[in-house]
Amino acid sequence: MNWQAVNFDWNHIRAFLVTAEKGTLSAAAKALGSTQPTLSRQVCALEAQLKLTLFERLGQRLIITKSGIELLEHAHEMGKGALNFSLTATGQSQxxxxxxxxxxxxxxxxxxxxxxxxxxxxxxxxxxxxxxxxxxxxxxxxxxxxxxxxxxxxxxxxxxxxxxxxxxxxxxxxxxxxxxxxxxxxxxxxxxxxxxxxxxxxxxxxxxxxxxxxxxxxxxxxxxxxxxxxxxxxxxxxxxxxxxxxxxxxxxxxxxxxxxxxxxxxxxxxxxxxxxxxxxxxxxxxxxxxxxxxxxxxx
Known part of the structure; x- marks a missing residue:
């Protein structure tokens, strides 16, 4: 694996994933225990890094774009991996x-x-x-x-x-x-x-x-x-x-x-x-x- 190519902030990907699931930044912020401005910055940072638009802004709601949909499955898999990593680490703690x-x-x-x-x-x-x-x-x-x-x-x-x-x-x-x-x-x-x-x-x-x-x-x-x-x-x-x-x-x-x-x-x-x-x-x-x-x- 080319580790130099893996340079994404998991917090940014998680912000994208939960926002896509919840439909609004406010709902996503509540689910993550964060704030709406923080999540907005994280999603924007991910869009800038990817050079892609992940959401269309329609009032308070966010509509995921075609590019976002294509990346969402991969984000889900990363979320599962991060969760399993956390569960295993917690389980091994003595x-x-x-x-x-x-x-x-x-x-x-x-x-x-x-x-x-x-x-x-x-x-x-x-x-x-x-x-x-x-x-x-x-x-x-x-x-x-x-x-x-x-x-x-x-x-x-x-x-x-x-x-x-x-x-x-x-x-x-x-x-x-x-x-x-x-x-x-x-x-x-x-x-x-x-x-x-x-x-x-x-x-x-x-x-x-x-x-x-x-x-x-x-x-x-x-x-x-x-x-x-x-x-x-x-x-x-x-x-x-x-x-x-x-x-x-x-x-x-x-x-x-x-x-x-x-x-x-x-x-x-x-x-x-x-x-x-x-x-x-x-x-x-x-x-x-x-x-x-x-x-x-x-x-």
Missing amino acids: QIEGSVVVSASELTAAFILPQIIAHLRLEEPGITIEVVVTNQASDLKRREADIAIRNFHPKQNDLIAKKLGDEVIWLYATQEYLDKFPEKTSHSELTDIQMIGFDNSNLVIDLLNKQGWQLTKQNFSLITSNQMLQLALAKQGLGVIFLPEDVAAKEPSLVRAFEHLGPIMTLPIWLVCHQELRTSRRVRRVFDFIGQALKANLE
Whole structure:
């Protein structure tokens, strides 16, 4: 290989790649944790070096040119190579000090992780813990997190997953709200119940109706994907919410609703990380520590 010919700044190529994927400099800057002027300079520098126009500027959006499209596949391959290089390097690191990023849902992050992290910090003060709080699945292959707590088994073969147990989901509400239904003991009698939902889809309605409920969208007049807001609304006596029993145990203002009808569902708890990171002493330590603590919490 003629190494003298390989004289491209990876930051410039990465700026081009992410800008092409996101469509705007502002979105690309947000994804990379950079600024719009910085990315603009990097893309312009790459265009000047290549003597090619990679994007046509149309207002706030950037339309990739034919030349850009031809180079985009190569940029993708370089991105994969850089990511694999980073994963392998991180995986071979045997230093315990450093950062580990953990992805968790809002309820897990707020109610379960703080005590676990407190104990971990006592035992491993040299490890910096960053928590990504999201109800979406963080992309471990793109390093959005090193470790993720999930309710499903990953499909990718290069991810390592360990099932820790199952969490049981019940309905919860304030006692004052449940006092409105003193004589109603069956699913079919609870047609005027108000449930605080996640979205406007029929998935939850269909799930519950298969269990014997007779619900419509009128039973879901409050909707938010933010689980902490759901909790706050339920504490105001505005309806019932779905909660794992280990989380609800930490919220004394709510009681289990219609316990005689049984739980709503059971969800598996998986701890997931990339196989390259699993060989890192630091990531392995956090993975094992969180795994043991979560498993004990579910038992």
